[in-house]
Amino acid sequence: MSALRSGQRRRAGAPGGAWFGLPLLVDGFVLPRLLRRPVRLLARAGGGELAPPRFAMTIATGALLGAFSLYGAYVGGHFPAMVQSITARTGFAVDQVRVSGHKETSEIDILGQLELDGWTSLIGFDAEKARERIAQLPWVQSAAVRKVYPDEIEVRIEERKPFAIWQHGRELAIVEENGNVIAPFSSERHAMLPLVIGLGASEKAAEFIGKVEGYPELASRVKGYIRIGERRWDLRLENGVTIKLPEHGEVQAIEDILAMDKESGVLSRDIAAVDMRLNDRLVIQLTPEAALRRNAALNEKPKSGKKPERRI
The missing domain is CATH 3.40.50.11690 (Cell division protein FtsQ/DivIB)
Structure with missing residues (x-):
């Protein structure tokens, strides 16, 4: 529809509009469908047709500060801890651990290798690293660690056979x-x-x-x-x-x-x-x-x- 209107404007000799001094329409060129709506909104905002929300600057400032905070946490290596803290408090804290296949290995040793605390989040929990730590226990021949959402970890181990x-x-x-x-x-x-x-x-x-x-x-x-x-x-x-x-x-x-x-x-x-x-x-x-x-x-x-x- 926008392309038709643009064509009508060109036939009628009407100007094609501009955004920050740049023409939006060029002869023989039609924008892809995905870009038409964003470009129209930007053109209306540049032309003063759209009024910003009441607290737009405050929201924009908060979003900018939040983005910088996330970036700083990521660069400083604190991002995983932040994710753990947030997701643990939203219902993803590990609440149950099921262990199977152990006879010689104690559950206390297995739980120790999981390195859980009261606020460990299942989302940020690294199951592969936990599996590697469990596999280092003396009696463990192989181990598998699986996350069961929203709050459970399943551990299956195969032990060595004494001869x-x-x-x-x-x-x-x-x-x-x-x-x-x-x-x-x-x-x-x-x-x-x-x-x-x-x-x-x-x-x-x-x-x-x-x-x-x-x-x-x-x-x-x-x-x-x-x-x-x-x-x-x-x-x-x-x-x-x-x-x-x-x-x-x-x-x-x-x-x-x-x-x-x-x-x-x-x-x-x-x-x-x-x-x-x-x-x-x-x-x-x-x-x-x-x-x-x-x-x-x-x-x-x-x-x-x-x-x-x-x-x-």
Whole structure:
């Protein structure tokens, strides 16, 4: 319609109007539809046809000061805190946290990593940074943090699986199947995990324990798996007997000692260790008490076997 009127003005020889001394209409040119209304309003304001509101200058001054304040807060790094404060007071303050998937990790530790306070706004809350902080907790393998509007945070975690207790020196730690340390051993609920001892034991334990568990009659009696020189294993039984296995042929050595135990009960005797490292012989080490009894018995034999004296 404006274009038609402009055309009529041109045909009638009427002036096209001006805004601050500049002509608004040019021969052969039609403004796009989106710009026609703003240009007409500006032209009317420039021509004095529109009267400003009563408090226009006050409003404009306030808007200008507010814009400068927002810009200053943004440049100074205070804008996120401002957003948090405003949105928290308008119904978006975090009021509830739901945690799932945790067994070893306490909710207190998880809440601490969320870094919430009484006026944390869900709008300004950074869920990704919170997820990264939670993932740093010892037992957490992966974590997911989700914002549920208007005032709830949902945390789902997946924890590492304990495999064994690793003793290195005087320290005890819970390790995964691949040997990675999870956390120091501090809870009796993990006391039933296998105990592996020695340098390199945590990395090699899974494969070796799998071999021993193939023989339940032996695995049920094992108290500790000892790694010797990062080359071979010893088995410490519940009754204190140590089975010294060779570096190679562990399975065959286990089958041999189990066959002997079934035949003569060697693993239930008063002995300290059974050495299976030699291919051609079995070496049994007695306990100190058994060694004393054996020496005493050997010393008694000559006396009991001495022929009585003949008197003439």
